[in-house]
Amino acid sequence: MTRTHAVTRPLLDLLLAGVLAVAVLSALLAISGYSVRDALSALWQGAFSSWSVIASGTLLRATPLLFTGLAVAVAFRAGILNIGAEGQLLLGATAATAMAIAVPASFGLIGTMLALCAGLIAGGAWAFVPALLKVRFGVLEVISTIMLNVVALNVTGLLVRGPLQEPTRTFPQSPLIEQALRLPRLMTGTRLHIGFALAVLLAIGMAWFLHATASGFRLRMTGANSRAASSAGGVDVTRVTVLAFVLSGALAGLGGAVEVTGVTYALYENLSPGYGFTAIAVALLARLNPIAAVGSAIVFGALEAGASAMQREAHVPAGMVGVVEACVILMLLASEWVGERLASTTSWNRGAPPRTPEPSSVSAAPTPPSP
Amino acid sequence: MTAAPLADFLDASIRSATPLLIAALGETIAERSGVINVGLEGAIIVGCLAGLATASTLGPAPALLAAAAAGVAITAVFALVAIGLVADQIITGTAITMLGLGITSTLYRVIYGDSGAALSAPTLGPIGIPLLKDLPILGRPLFQQPLPTYVAFLLVPTVWWWLYRTHAGLALRATGENPAAARAAGARPRRIQLWATLFGGACGGLAGGTLVLAQVGTFAEGMSAGRGFIAIAIVALGRWHPVGALMAALLFGMASALQFLGQALGLTIPYQIFLAIPYVLTLTALGIASGRYRAPAALGVRPNVAA
Amino acid sequence: MVLPPGTNGTVTSGAPRLALHAISRRYGGLQALDGASLNAAAGEVHALVGENGAGKTTLMKIAFGLETPDSGSMTLDGAPLAPRSPRDAMRAGIGMVQQHFALVDAMTVAENVALGGTGTLDLHATATLITRISADAGLPLDPHARVGTLPLSAQQRLEIVKALARNTHTLILDEPTAVLSPDESRDLLTWARRFADDGGTVILIAHKLREILSIADRITVLRRGRTILETRADATTETALAHAMLGLTPLAVRDKDGRRHTSIALRPTNPIITLRGVTATDENGAERLRDATLGVHAGEILGIAAIEGAGQRELLRVMAGRLTPLRGTATLPASIGWVPEDRHRDAVVLDATLLENLALRGAGSRKGLVAWNTLRGQAAAMMRERDVRAPEPNTTMRQLSGGNQQKFVIGRELADDPRALVVENPTRGLDIRATTSVHDALRAARDAGTAVVVYSSDLDEVLALADRIIVVAGGRTYDVPNDRDLVGRAMLDA
Secondary structure (H helix, E strand, O other): OOOOHHHHHHHHHHHHHHHHHHHHHHHHHHHOOOOOHHHHHHHHHHOOOHHHHHHHHHHHHHHHHHHHHHHHHHHHHHHOOOOOOOHHHHHHHHHHHHHHOOOHHHHHHHHHHHHHHHHHHHHHHHHHHHHHHHHOOOHHHHHHHHHHHHHHHHHHHHHHOOOOOOOOOOOOOOOOOOOHHHHHHHOOOOOEEEHHHHHHHHHHHHHHHHHHHHHHHHHHHHHHHHHHHHHHHHHHHHHHHHHHHHHHHHHHHHHHHHHHHHHOOOOEEOOOOOOOHHHHHHHHHHOOHHHHHHHHHHHHHHHHHHHHHHHHHHOOOOOOHHHHHHHHHHHHHHHHHHHHHHOOOOOOHHHOOOOOHHHHHHHOOOOOOOO | OHHHHHHHHHHHHHHHHHHHHHHHHHHHHHHHHOOOOOOOOHHHHHHHHHHHHHHHHHHHHHHHHHHHHHHHHHHHHHHHHHHHHHOHHHHHHHHHHHHHHHHHHHHHHHHOOOOOOOOOOOOOEEEEOOOOOOOOOOOHHHEOOOOHHHHHHHHHHHHHHHHHHHHHHHHHHHHHOOHHHHHHHHHHHHHHHHHHHHHHHHHHHHHHHHHHHHHOOOOOOOOOOOHHHHHHHHHHHHHHHHHHHHHHHHHHHHHHHHHHHHHOOOOOOOOOHHHHHHHOOOOOOOOHOHHHOOOOOOOOOOOOOOO | OOOOOOOOOOOOOOOOOEEEEEEEEEEEEEEEEEEEEEEEOOOOOEEEEEEOOHHHHHHHHHHHHOOOOOOEEEEEEEEEEEOOOOOHHHHOEEEEEEOOOOOOOOOHHHHHHHHHOOOOOHHHHHHHHHHHHHHHHHHOOEEEOEHOOHHHHHEEEEEEEHHHOOOOEEEEEEHHHOOOOHHHHHHHHHHHHHHHHOOOOOEEEEEOOOHHHHHHHHEEEOOOOOEEEEHHHHHHOOOHHHHHHHHHOOOOOOOOOOOOOOOOOOOOOOEEEEEEEEEOOOOOOOOOEEEEEEEEEEOEEEEEEEOOOHHHHHHHHHHHHOOOOOOOEEEOOOOOEEEEOOHHHHHHOOEEEEEHHHHHHOOHHOOOEHHHHHHHHHHHHHHHOOOOOOOOOOOOHHHHHHHHHHHHHEEEEEEEEOOOEEEOOOOOOOOOOHHEEEEEHHHHHHHOOOOOEEOOOOOHHHHHHHEEOOOOOOOOEEEEEEOOHHHHHHHHHH
16 A cells, blocks of 8 residues: 555545435435435534534544544554443543542643543543453453443433532532633634534544554554564563553543533433444544544544434434444455455454454463364 | 242242343354344344334234234344355344344334324233242242243243254254354354344344333333343353353343342442343353353354355 | 274174275375275284374374375264264274373372273272273273373383273384383284284284284274375385385476486585484483484585484474583584474464564564664665565464465574575475475575575485485484485484
8 A cells, every 4th residue: 555545545435425425315305205415514504504503513423433443443453342431431520520629720721631641541441441351351341341331321310310410419410610720722713612622632532543653553463463463573462452452531531521621511311322332433434544533533523413413404303313324334344355355465454353253352362283 | 038039039030031042042042053143132123122012903912923023024134244244243233233223213204203102012911830939039030021031931941952952953053163064064054143143133122112011111212221241241141052041131130120129138349230230140150161162163264165 | 992883793804894995185285195095804913004204193193083085985883973972982892092192190090091081980990990901901000199290101101001991902102112121012913912912903003014014903004194005014125114104106306407406516515414322301301312423514414314204303493592402512613593393383473574583583682762764774685685575564464374474484593694595394394485495595505605404204305316325214313325225214214
């Protein structure tokens, strides 16, 4: 793959996905008897009609998706199926809220940074549990992360009805975070906060990490072929797996912290409308490339921002967008199969999601006798 | 403690556990064949809507079958992509869940409008088993329940018998452990996995139908509330065994019913702790993976052999 | 056993039973079978012999329906048979015990035997059946034992009982004595004799010529996918068989000027690699290498000659520093090049670029940033030197031909001038040109002072390359002079 190829390919993918999404959406709208024109124009209005709309709608919605999308992508690159981004984000938000409440308002931006750090650490710690279960006990991370999502939800629910509850004790949410401790705006007059810029910087940083550093190289090789990494490269695959998992959790946790200090200013249980799951779609569409993830998150952010507008203006149920996102994932999966049949040499193969989990990922099943 | 709150608690536990058990039994079969279906949540929610939509025309009991059929339909998409096209099972399953939630959300509004009026469906009332229902404490919870609960109770021994007392069940279990060995013995792993997965989808749909037609009586977007994931946890906690699934489902049912018991007893333990306990238990149990009780060796592994 | 229809319940010993005719099968670039044939009669023990890669297992997999031939035909008692799956073969009465058992470890013996039946499961009946069959056949087996806990010999008995329970009349055994002790081997062969005497047919894929001659009625020898010899056992000798297996033609691969390469006089230096009393196990914990003591010196090519499964796999990995011995010591240099036989699984990342694959060596201990620019220069130089043909610099490993991939791997492993290089089947699947290239590279490394260890399942190749030869047989190592007959016989000895 030449240099220019490496740039045009992801752009092509995003463009194709955008077209695909609109096509599927239009088909669904038509079938359901909605005016396709009204709905699509409402979508446009809600997502792209003006810079202010782009900032406060699309980019704002894209931010948590970018954090979690990066989290999922980096895990997949290392051969880990992290379905726990939802819980890691939530606990990150919780930790950030707790920090923001504990810290005096006079700390200002320092306090904000402390809150973000707390979120990062909490997310990473929450990912350490399934990581350990995977490498020590061979527990399928799919099962453990899904369950930890529920536990995280309960922990948050408990806290917002208890120690972290707002002073009047009426609502299951935390007190509002002080003005001084909130994330500053990125664009005045809009709701867009610097968290977006932070996410973009992280995406660039992630790309640099994966391609320029020895550590990132080890991560990529472990995900691509852990046996060769171990045998030919002398890589400590266990160590790399755990660190990648923790990194993934930290990114998701940071996303939660950003969401709470930049958008909602308070913690409540339903903070995440499924960011951890949409993140999978974001990562897949970006073909696990961090820079492409920015574009991918924007595409999905636009879909979500547009969905609200569609619902308001054209009375199109917001659920339609979920269907579109699901169809995009399924079509991407099908196209991979088609691609393999055509024996194509590029596209999906670079940094593909983990293929066959090694048999020892469920329990220590002995491998068959070697030839 | 008097009998009444205890009976209430058991009643609530069993009611809670019923849809979970049905879904978990289906998922047990699927996972024993080597397929993990995180799209189960999608099957449940489409079952909910299908149950609601057909209840007035078909009556509540036949509507349960419509719910099961809806579950099969959405799971067929999963099977096509994950088994047919050999795509990653987890990613496919996630997409199916998103699809199910999105479709039901959309269809619900399209069919019933934005009014948000609480649409109610004819529901299944409790069916009392004569004599048994008058037993102290256990009588009401066990023998005065709606139809789906009895279906769930009967499904446990049926699944157990099929899995352990028929050749077909043996072939399914072998497929989940070592598909190559199953093939060498003359079985057809891919076909087995397909049927197992669709059965899981049917159970998921039925569980959704149960939620609407025997409990809540109406539909609300996202009402499956993660039960598909809970069912997956139940399968793991139950060690991939139907009787284990029964115990685990009861445990989860009790955990959510405990909040009411707690209130009756005047306890101030936050209910979230009760809700979280079964999950922590499952994780611990998974960590202690011993010989006979570990997951099927080929779970989630995509086969290289066509069968 | 249930005899095939048409035999009317009686068996004329010597009547043709399973016949394969002109079978050919190609896998990608490799012609595994090239018009091979086999004629096994009723009431006979028929041995199928040949070197590794000769096509024995492939031919039998075709008979059992696990593979289908590209061309050729099969008959059973004169009637055509074309099994498309094991189910078809088993229905026709053919059974196979493969080298890698097709058993479900988590299940019991009875469950494994019952697998594939229909209707309700009655494990008690199955257990009774197993007890009866195993008593009749003299193959002791506990129906309620979990297969995963059984030793390999018991698992093998289970595979045989499985076949017997399905009324198999023609049983194929693929290298059955490889996992057995001498006593167990003798018991098995006694059983095979009795089975044949009762009218059945046993096709035995085997290596140990002495065993074969003592038990077989007729023998078919395969070489490079073709049937070279079909003979009665009492009409041949071990030497004749060995010659047929290994080929009468002398060394097929010679170095450039056609002369046999003379070994460089070994300087009496200290060995680069030293093994003392090394015992090593495979992935399942079974001991495969016993008490190996040897040394490899700078500037020599040590050739390892062995039949499949003799323990050389473990020996090579100990020498390459990829396997820790169970007992004994292995003294190794800090930098060792390792070229394993399963390149795609263990040596390269197919979907990464050539540059990334180069960077793989040493990735485990690299710190800081990856010096891509330096590596790019190194890659270009290395690929020029080793004649690795690639479409463009950023190609993925997958896009390279097998020969170029292998040249790349060797180049990578030699790039930092390691003191030792260990290679396993370095030219498997490569064409003549790539093979020559690889051989040149190995000799050049030797000339530059590296200690080179080469194992190949192709005896010709080992003989052509090696300055010195060690044979691995039955887990033990033996020094053998560089002579084809002596080496061949040492390899094949039990």
